[in-house]
Amino acid sequence: MEIALRCSLQEPENRPSINEIIRDLSETGSTSGSISQTSLCQHDDMLGIEPLELRFHFEHNKQISCSVELTNETSNSTAFNILTPSEQYIAQPDKGIVLPGGKREVKITLQSQESATQVTNGDKFVVQSIKLKEGLADEEITDRMFNSKGSEVVDEVNLMVVYDPEKYREEEASKVSFVS
Numbered sequence: 001m002e003i004a005l006r007c008s009l010q011e012p013e014n015r016p017s018i019n020e021i022i023r024d025l026s027e028t029g030s031t032s033g034s035i036s037q038t039s040l041c042q043h044d045d046m047l048g049i050e051p052l053e054l055r056f057h058f059e060h061n062k063q064i065s066c067s068v069e070l071t072n073e074t075s076n077s078t079a080f081n082i083l084t085p086s087e088q089y090i091a092q093p094d095k096g097i098v099l100p101g102g103k104r105e106v107k108i109t110l111q112s113q114e115s116a117t118q119v120t121n122g123d124k125f126v127v128q129s130i131k132l133k134e135g136l137a138d139e140e141i142t143d144r145m146f147n148s149k150g151s152e153v154v155d156e157v158n159l160m161v162v163y164d165p166e167k168y169r170e171e172e173a174s175k176v177s178f179v180s
Contacts, residue, residue: 017050046155047071047078047098047129054125056110057164065109068127068159072098076131081146082106083126085161088113091125096138123161128154 002024006016016024048071056064072078078098082091090109098104108125128146130153146154 017048046157047080047127048073049127049157049159052157052159054108054159054161055164056161058113061112063109063112065107068106068108070098070104070106070127070129072100072102072104074131075100077134077136078129079132079136079141079145080104080106081128081141081143082108083128085123085125087111089123089125093138095141095143097132097136097141125159125161127157127159129157130154 006014007021008015048069050069050071054066054068056066058064070080077100079095080098081095084091084094088111090111092107092109094106096104130145145152
């Protein structure tokens with residue numbers, strides 16, 4: 001019950017990460033027996049991704065960046081591919097490998113925009129991941145590897161974009177002029 005209350009906190013930074021939720025649920029499952037082994041296997045298949053909500057603080061004609069941390073808590077190397085919602089965003093790196101037990105930081109950048117009206121809440125990034133055979137390097141990761149028609153299971157996690165409303169309101173308020 002405590003984890004549910006923490007998930008509903010007003011401030012996103014005070015909410016638990018997906019890894020914390022899974023860990024808490026796994027611990028609950030080990031004492032009550034209510035969580036099946038299936039959910040634990042699904043945890044083994046995916047990358048931990050923090051945060052799941054990308055917050056950008058709009059600044060007129062400036063690039064804005066935030067970071068996403070990918071965590072591999074499995075015993076296999078995992079490849080990732082970041083799909084951006086439009087060309088106004090850049091993910092660096094947009095594909096690569098996270099080694100077993102490793103972490104990888106991805107920088108998400110919003111290109112400079114003339115006004116806050118050019119950006120949209122609700123844009124969605126997709127982080128795709130697959131288990132890898134050993135011996136591949138970052139530069140060998142291709143879009144084709146994430147084609148769901150292949151034999152590999154492709155895990156997809158959505159990251160939602162949110163723009164800081166206070167900065168947005170300040171930008172819009174500076175445009176308003178009063179006529180007497």
